[in-house]
Amino acid sequence: MPQSTEPPPRPPTGLEIADWVRQRIRTGRFVPGQRLVEVDIIRQTGASRSKVREALQRLEGEGLVEIEEFRGASVRSSTLDEVRQIYRARMALEGMAMHDFTAKADPAMIARLQDLQDQLDACVKDRAPDRFGRLNNEWHRLIVEGSGNNVIAEHLQRLNVPIHRLLFESFYDDDRLNTANADHRAMLALIVAGDADGAERAMRRHIGDGFETLARIEDEFYS
Amino acid sequence: MPQSTEPPPRPPTGLEIADWVRQRIRTGRFVPGQRLVEVDIIRQTGASRSKVREALQRLEGEGLVEIEEFRGASVRSSTLDEVRQIYRARMALEGMAMHDFTAKADPAMIARLQDLQDQLDACVKDRAPDRFGRLNNEWHRLIVEGSGNNVIAEHLQRLNVPIHRLLFESFYDDDRLNTANADHRAMLALIVAGDADGAERAMRRHIGDGFETLARIEDEFYS
DNA sequence: ATCAACAACATTGTCAACAATGTCGTCAGC
DNA sequence: GCTGACGACATTGTTGACAATGTTGTTGAT
Incomplete structure (x- = not known):
């Protein structure tokens, strides 16, 4: 991914995108409630849209993000x-x-x-x-x-x-x-x-x- | 879905497809090891391919099915x-x-x-x-x-x-x-x-x- | 009969264009 | 100033075509 010193020539897979987002949530770079816009993630990771969408759905299954119809994904916050x-x-x-x-x-x-x-x-x-x-x-x-x-x-x-x-x-x-x-x-x-x-x-x-x-x-x- | 007496006019959502497959695994209609071919599920549920793929990925996240690259999904069996x-x-x-x-x-x-x-x-x-x-x-x-x-x-x-x-x-x-x-x-x-x-x-x-x-x-x- | 090479087919993966919806600013009317 | 309608823009959802890969059957040589 672009953030590292050596960007791999191979486009990242869905799992890698999920890891990337997960990591950013873990480290507080993505905070609860923050919207995760597909295009932004595409720009930052170089992945295709399908992969990003796949990753976000995966993370929704893990309970980490919330997806609303036509409103996209956001980091889930909990009481x-x-x-x-x-x-x-x-x-x-x-x-x-x-x-x-x-x-x-x-x-x-x-x-x-x-x-x-x-x-x-x-x-x-x-x-x-x-x-x-x-x-x-x-x-x-x-x-x-x-x-x-x-x-x-x-x-x-x-x-x-x-x-x-x-x-x-x-x-x-x-x-x-x-x-x-x-x-x-x-x-x-x-x-x-x-x-x-x-x-x-x-x-x-x-x-x-x-x-x-x-x-x-x-x-x-x-x- | 077609199996019920009254098929809904609205095409089923990803969650519904996942439920459908889950149900069939629960009742033993899909047995461990059995391959889940996208087209078959499309034919039986009337869903679009994106939805079917989304559902299968969801189920993979739940550990219910296994997805291999270019080989598709199959019901996971456990020891x-x-x-x-x-x-x-x-x-x-x-x-x-x-x-x-x-x-x-x-x-x-x-x-x-x-x-x-x-x-x-x-x-x-x-x-x-x-x-x-x-x-x-x-x-x-x-x-x-x-x-x-x-x-x-x-x-x-x-x-x-x-x-x-x-x-x-x-x-x-x-x-x-x-x-x-x-x-x-x-x-x-x-x-x-x-x-x-x-x-x-x-x-x-x-x-x-x-x-x-x-x-x-x-x-x-x-x- | 066995096996490798090949070809036709089936299935899955990817992508890009388009449709549907939400968002936000603008402006007229009051 | 406030409000609601309207329209431009941004974002997400969906579809279909095509590419990449696996699968199966056939053929021919040994």
Whole structure:
């Protein structure tokens, strides 16, 4: 795509366009409510209109954008209540993933997790919130991928999309950084101990707390 | 659509085509592996090619069909392990739905559930497995819709699609009919008692047992 | 009989032109 | 100034023709 240093001669496929748009939504370059005009995307990506339309329909299926007849696509925005529902679903699925991960984790996986944990600890010490964010994502992904359940992994990926304007800020709360990391350590201990049920409960609490933090930030924002 | 007695004059939309195909997969009219040729669907539904292609891409996004370049769409088939993963996801999500339903159920909802339960009991007595199947679906839907979590509801709907050839047969096991109904009664009692955690555990066990039955049938089939 | 090469056909992918609709500014009338 | 009708423009929806690819059947040599 044109944005990179080396534009590929091959015109981008529908999936690539979808990725491109998804990425821009993830990074906040496309904000909720913003209209996604086909021609603009064509100009920026070099794709044909069919491909762009295909990509937008795909994203609509993922719940990321909204398409209205003759009005086109726009980035979907969600209420706080929908975010609550998303977190509830994440608690269920990621909890289950944690359960299965704990039940089948081998020493190699645990070692990788331990390594990640050390890096996360360092981030907390150094107050490096965005590196923490990246590693945090990786930590959660490691659990989910390691659970051996691709169906859950795919559904979680779909739930992990920030369609709420406040989802970006939750990690920059210093308090939250500390408690989240403490949660991670506790979960690691439970995994090592082979306590699948306990690890699942801990994961659910961890995600639930994440939402609480988010809701608190939202509250403060409006007062 | 042509199959009904009164074909609508308006050409069907992409969503309707998707529903049409989905329905045919659900009822076993389209079996896993079967190719879905665009022209055939056009002939049978009267839709335009764009709409058919849109519908197929949508279904691909749902994981129901598989699209290969220049080879078109075909009904996706899944291994027993993928079915296991699906059931695992259902345990997580429907368990959570049950939890929230129990926590917020009002007398009216409980009454509707009680009514359904009576009809289910009758079905078991009368040995009416397919009516039981329909009511059973309604029972589960009532719980999920009543949980107040649309996100979970949508993800469950996506998980509820039978892409495995044996998913149809599991209800016709007479033993299973009885235990499943007993599960339902037990869950109803837990709901009335307001025991959200207990109801969640019961739902998870119930769904897990469903998979066990399925796996047993599969085993017998291959021996 | 087997196999490769080839050709006719079937099916899907792409694109561009056109139609349908929404959007926004303009202007007359009050 | 306000409002509603009107028209130019922008954007999306639809269709059909054509290109690219896969599929199947045929033929002829071995």
